[in-house]
Amino acid sequence: MELLLPYLIIIAKIVGLTFALGLPLIAYSVYAERRFSAIIQDRVGPNRVGIPLTLFGGKKDIPLAGLLQPLADGLKFILKEDFTPSHVNKFFFWIAPALTMVPALLTLAVIPFGSEFFGEKLVIANVSVGPLMIFAIASLSVYGITFAGWASNNKYSFFGGVRSCAQMISYEIAMGLSIIPVLMVFGELNLYDIVQYQADHGWLLLPLWGDGQSLERWLLLIPLSIAFFIFTISIFAETNRMPFDLPECETELVGGYHTEYSSMKFALFFLGEYAAMIVGSSLIVTLFLGGWSIGFTLDAHVERIFGDFAGLIHLGVFLVKIIAFILFFIMIRWTVPRFRFDQLMRLGWVVFFEAALINIFLAAIIIGAPHMGTAQTIVASIGLIIFTILMIKVAKGLDKAINKPKSLADHLDDPSPSESL
Amino acid sequence: MPLPLFYFFALLMLVGGICVVALPNPVSSALSMIGSFVGLAALFIGLNAYFVGTLQVLVYAGAIMVLFLFIIMLLDLKKDSAPKFSPATLGAAVVVPLVLVFQISTVISSREGSDAFAPLNQETLSAAAATLVHKNDDNISADSNIIADLNQGELPDVNIIGQKLFTHYNFPLQMVGFLLLVATVGCICLSKKIATKPVPAGQSAAPSRSSEKTVDKTPRA
Numbered sequence: 001m002e003l004l005l006p007y008l009i010i011i012a013k014i015v016g017l018t019f020a021l022g023l024p025l026i027a028y029s030v031y032a033e034r035r036f037s038a039i040i041q042d043r044v045g046p047n048r049v050g051i052p053l054t055l056f057g058g059k060k061d062i063p064l065a066g067l068l069q070p071l072a073d074g075l076k077f078i079l080k081e082d083f084t085p086s087h088v089n090k091f092f093f094w095i096a097p098a099l100t101m102v103p104a105l106l107t108l109a110v111i112p113f114g115s116e117f118f119g120e121k122l123v124i125a126n127v128s129v130g131p132l133m134i135f136a137i138a139s140l141s142v143y144g145i146t147f148a149g150w151a152s153n154n155k156y157s158f159f160g161g162v163r164s165c166a167q168m169i170s171y172e173i174a175m176g177l178s179i180i181p182v183l184m185v186f187g188e189l190n191l192y193d194i195v196q197y198q199a200d201h202g203w204l205l206l207p208l209w210g211d212g213q214s215l216e217r218w219l220l221l222i223p224l225s226i227a228f229f230i231f232t233i234s235i236f237a238e239t240n241r242m243p244f245d246l247p248e249c250e251t252e253l254v255g256g257y258h259t260e261y262s263s264m265k266f267a268l269f270f271l272g273e274y275a276a277m278i279v280g281s282s283l284i285v286t287l288f289l290g291g292w293s294i295g296f297t298l299d300a301h302v303e304r305i306f307g308d309f310a311g312l313i314h315l316g317v318f319l320v321k322i323i324a325f326i327l328f329f330i331m332i333r334w335t336v337p338r339f340r341f342d343q344l345m346r347l348g349w350v351v352f353f354e355a356a357l358i359n360i361f362l363a364a365i366i367i368g369a370p371h372m373g374t375a376q377t378i379v380a381s382i383g384l385i386i387f388t389i390l391m392i393k394v395a396k397g398l399d400k401a402i403n404k405p406k407s408l409a410d411h412l413d414d415p416s417p418s419e420s421l
Numbered sequence: 422m423p424l425p426l427f428y429f430f431a432l433l434m435l436v437g438g439i440c441v442v443a444l445p446n447p448v449s450s451a452l453s454m455i456g457s458f459v460g461l462a463a464l465f466i467g468l469n470a471y472f473v474g475t476l477q478v479l480v481y482a483g484a485i486m487v488l489f490l491f492i493i494m495l496l497d498l499k500k501d502s503a504p505k506f507s508p509a510t511l512g513a514a515v516v517v518p519l520v521l522v523f524q525i526s527t528v529i530s531s532r533e534g535s536d537a538f539a540p541l542n543q544e545t546l547s548a549a550a551a552t553l554v555h556k557n558d559d560n561i562s563a564d565s566n567i568i569a570d571l572n573q574g575e576l577p578d579v580n581i582i583g584q585k586l587f588t589h590y591n592f593p594l595q596m597v598g599f600l601l602l603v604a605t606v607g608c609i610c611l612s613k614k615i616a617t618k619p620v621p622a623g624q625s626a627a628p629s630r631s632s633e634k635t636v637d638k639t640p641r642a
Contacts, residue, residue, distance in 0.1 A: 091449075092448070092452075127471055128471055128472075128575065128576070128577065128578065128579060129471045129472055129475045129578075129579060132472070132475045132476075132479065133471075133475050135479055135483075136462075136475045136476075136478035136479035136482075136483055137478065139478070139479060139482070139483025139484065139487075140455075140459075140478065140482060140483055142483075142487055143452075143455065143487075143490075146487070146490060146491075146494075147448075147452075150448065150494050158494070161494075162491070162494065162495070165487060165490070165491055166491075168487075169484065169487055169488070172483075172484070187566055188566070189579050
């Protein structure tokens with residue numbers, strides 16, 4: 001029993017945090033998306049599915065405001081015909097949906113959901129390379145969509161797959177560079193310690209308490225806000241959410257990479273997107289907004305009052321923050337129109353990449369200034385200004401070079417098929 | 422790492438490696454290579470090298486193989502004839518692995534210390550922290566994050582690698598970075614189409630604004 005206990009605890013954490021908490025969260029974010037979009041578009045949305053008492057001889061169903069809609073959706077997906085077209089590559093066609101869903105769920109393993117609950121930290125794997133682990137596993141999720149597009153053996157699906165591939169590679173760079181200032185502030189890659197640091201010293205974007213109230217810390221808000229901005233938008237691109245959902249853009253590509261998919265295989269793609277969204281928002285919350293901490297130095301009091309149950313309170317706080325972010329994702333989806341593919345690429349490579357690089361230098365100077373002399377600081381600042389000007393020059397030059405052959409006249413005169421995706 | 426897990430991931434690597442060569446479809450080969458990389462990463466993590474294992478997935482499986490796949494898919498390879506092996510290829514295929522085996526065997530035989538690796542626990546890590554501060558050739562001060570983590574019984578592998586790279590190997594690191602930059606610029610220069618000077622007949626060098634506008638107004642099919 002003594003030997004088995006650690007394994008039992010790990011299994012309980014996996015089942016509890018991934019299956020009992022993660023999967024319902026995914027299902028209900030679909031429901032939230034439908035209800036929220038209905039509110040935005042002045043519709044009613046799915047408000048009927050409840051307890052079907054009439055099936056058992058009752059007089060009226062109990063609607064419950066449609067809260068059981070996810071169950072009905074799941075049932076529908078399972079009961080639909082699972083059609084595999086004859087022209088596809090069977091093996092890759094079958095493995096692609098799993099390759100989308102599995103990485104998204106795997107990344108939940110390193111996210112700290114709460115503080116200690118009876119001496120056990122509410123994180124499945126407390127590894128020392130948290131954000132890197134998430135980036136690594138999330139970068140594998142590109143294969144699902146790419147294989148789906150390729151295996152479908154269909155021009156539009158293939159375009160969707162290639163677009164997704166290009167988009168995710170491009171934004172991974174901006175995303176990775178943008179959090180370097182954040183990691184420089186923490187000096188730490190363990191997500192649990194990062195949250196603990198923020199509970200003690202103030203959230204990254206809200207340094208109102210703790211010993212983080214120095215001028216340096218407030219100056220750091222400039223690079224950190226830029227990092228937050230770039231990171232959040234990159235997460236939108238990585239999850240293929242609305243302003244950047246070019247891989248499945250209906251107006252151009254029918255359904256994109258999932259055109260040939262039906263039934264539960266389609267549902268895996270669909271839910272994989274929501275799972276990635278949840279992981280993305282929990283990463284944003286963990287890095288920038290204090291993770292599970294309540295903030296305002298209340299965490300120590302909560303731990304004193306609630307004792308071993310403080311972990312549950314923190315879990316609730318974390319869920320509230322994640323849900324707020326998911327609603328933000330949904331709101332953006334239903335208010336911002338879709339980008340064009342070249343606009344998306346330009347934003348990633350010409351704007352965000354350079355901005356993230358400059359941001360790293362800015363943060364480094366602010367962090368290093370107290371340790372350097374005045375002269376060195378001035379020299380470094382001049383260097384930063386020169387670097388910024390050079391970067392903007394390079395970016396503008398790139399922008400012109402990219403956009404020159406894009407006029408309609410060139411395409412009409414050119415008899416060869418256009419190479420743009 | 423528990424022994425069954427080691428065998429599982431080692432098997433995954435080997436099977437992946439064999440499939441890369443054996444499978445006829447290049448996309449299947451790419452997928453097996455990804456599997457092999459993931460197995461390798463898991464083995465690194467089993468050796469407590471979390472950072473190296475993560476980078477293995479992030480860089481090789483997540484970025485380089487994506488580019489490979491991109492190119493394989495865009496090339497649209499048809500079923501090619503059975504590969505022919507020239508004697509030179511076969512000779513290279515024998516010699517290169519032999520050289521690698523020789524290299525690995527020399528490295529293993531020259532390993533200093535006893536045969537058994539010390540287990541990672543509180544005592545060995547604290548001892549390592551003490552020697553690091555005592556020797557002081559990496560400029561690690563006694564109040565740094567590395568020493569604090571080691572004394573708590575955690576292995577701060579990212580911090581140690583960073584400290585080593587940016588103190589001992591700072592100049593080689595910058596040089597490697599510069600070489601990579603030069604290689605990238607060279608690649609772009611080589612792959613860029615050289616602008617042809619003569620303008621093709623029937624197309625003005627730079628379409629004037631008016632002509633562009635007239636084209637814009639033509640109704641599209």
